Amino acid sequence: MNIGTIIKKAEELNTISIDDTLGKGLKIIEENDLLSLPVVEGKKFIGILSRQYVYETYFKEDGGDKKEFLERKVKEFMKTKVPSVDDLKMLVEEAAAMFFANNKLRFIPVVNEDEELLGIITKKAILERFRFIYGMNEPRLVIYIYDFKGKLAKITDIIAKAGGNIRNIVQADTEVLGLQEITLRVKANDIRKVVKSLNSHGFEVREFRE
Incomplete structure (x- = not known):
């Protein structure tokens, strides 16, 4: 830009x-x-x-x-x-x-x-x-996962099906037994529906800021 x-x-x-x-x-x-x-x-x-x-x-x-x-x-x-x-x-x-x-x-x-x-x-x-570019005005979700490559695609699919649009994704290695921190900025009409859907699929949203 x-x-x-x-x-x-x-x-x-x-x-x-x-x-x-x-x-x-x-x-x-x-x-x-x-x-x-x-x-x-x-x-x-x-x-x-x-x-x-x-x-x-x-x-x-x-x-x-x-x-x-x-x-x-x-x-x-x-x-x-x-x-x-x-x-x-x-x-x-x-x-x-x-x-x-x-x-x-x-x-x-x-x-x-x-x-x-x-x-x-x-x-x-x-x-x-x-x-605007990084979606800083959108709700912030933080998820901790193992097997980053295998599960990221599933997370994005769950969010999309729940009506969410991912504006930004940041992945960071916690340096603890391969645990990865995934921070997402998600735009959605009902962000709580997105969080609930992630939880129901076994992904715990550790931090949620609207």
């Missing part, structure tokens, strides 16, 4: 220009409960204005006249060395790796060949996509 499916488009974003005042930028940030803002010149992406950096700078300068401080220009405080991407076909996993590599990264700007801002990728959007 590529980032084109989770991009927040430029026209949906709050942005600020290099010659706008710091006060204007902070007002937009605070009113929209943001951590930072894309800085643009026309449509071209220039950098970001970080609320944390602005506050840190103010206190490092021993405060001073707040009104005068807020009249200063965004270009004095923006960060220009911001990793960006220019390929909407980039995998969501690759974008996630960029956030892991730089924990100070607030969002990933997506630009075209002219460096015009097309939109941004946020951590929240990536998390929601992974939650």
Whole structure:
């Protein structure tokens, strides 16, 4: 799955220009409960204005006249060395790796060949996509079994016949006499019917979270 499916488009974003005042930028940030803002010149992406950096700078300068401080220009405080991407076909996993590599990264700007801002990728959007892919919003079932290969097919068949749809399966070796832990995310109109059916076929669901 590529980032084109989770991009927040430029026209949906709050942005600020290099010659706008710091006060204007902070007002937009605070009113929209943001951590930072894309800085643009026309449509071209220039950098970001970080609320944390602005506050840190103010206190490092021993405060001073707040009104005068807020009249200063965004270009004095923006960060220009911001990793960006220019390929909407980039995998969501690759974008996630960029956030892991730089924990100070607030969002990933997506630009075209002219460096015009097309939109941004946020951590929240990536998390929601992974939650969807791996069925994290669905009930969680945990079963312990021996003979993984022989019994997994039976488990999936039982779930399907009980009206369940498996969204994700994770198998882990407990390192105890060949015992395997099977964690499933299952979507069903009646998840308790699925659990009951598994139990009736001899599979004990050790953990069940709706």
